[in-house]
Amino acid sequence: PPVLENEPGxxxxxxxxxxxxxxxxxxxxxxxxxxxxxxxxxxxxGRGRSRLLRLVLDLLYGTPTIVIGLFVFVxxxxxxxxxxxxGAIGLAIVMLPLVARASQxxxxxxxxxxxxASDALGVSRWRAIRGVVLPNALGGIITATxxxxxxxxxxxxxxxxACSVYG
Numbered sequence: 001p002p003v004l005e006n007e008p009g010x011x012x013x014x015x016x017x018x019x020x021x022x023x024x025x026x027x028x029x030x031x032x033x034x035x036x037x038x039x040x041x042x043x044x045x046g047r048g049r050s051r052l053l054r055l056v057l058d059l060l061y062g063t064p065t066i067v068i069g070l071f072v073f074v075x076x077x078x079x080x081x082x083x084x085x086x087g088a089i090g091l092a093i094v095m096l097p098l099v100a101r102a103s104q105x106x107x108x109x110x111x112x113x114x115x116x117a118s119d120a121l122g123v124s125r126w127r128a129i130r131g132v133v134l135p136n137a138l139g140g141i142i143t144a145t146x147x148x149x150x151x152x153x154x155x156x157x158x159x160x161x162a163c164s165v166y167g
Contacts (some may be wrong), residue, residue, distance in 0.1 A: 014018050
């Protein structure tokens with residue numbers, strides 16, 4: 001039955017809360033994974049492995065979201081039922097390549113002389129990354145994450161398959 005004007009119920013609050021929850025879970029999955037992938041490509045991987053991972057991320061970025069939605073549907077929904085977590089995983093897959101590639105570009109822009117100065121002081125590689133490289137690239141990493149959140153908030157294809165309710 002339709003909700004009348006003076007009766008409680010209705011409104012857009014559940015949709016806003018649901019969207020914020022899905023985006024929050026997707027960001028909690030995609031942001032750390034993307035930043036770690038960017039760190040691996042920038043600081044640890046050889047030229048060949050870095051190129052391969054970059055290619056995979058570029059292909060994932062170009063994959064239509066309807067295909068990602070079908071992938072999540074087959075992996076997480078068929079036989080288990082629809083869930084918001086499946087939708088968040090779909091959105092995290094959409095966010096991951098954008099966070100990783102943009103964070104990688106931020107990390108590349110950190111001057112190599114800062115890394116060399118850390119080496120000269122005898123600082124371990126991981127501590128130099130944590131204390132010197134990441135703070136210098138933080139602005140770009142935050143920007144990458146916000147752009148990925150904006151893209152994921154606008155995508156509906158993964159959610160149609162993963163967590164919508166068919167009547």
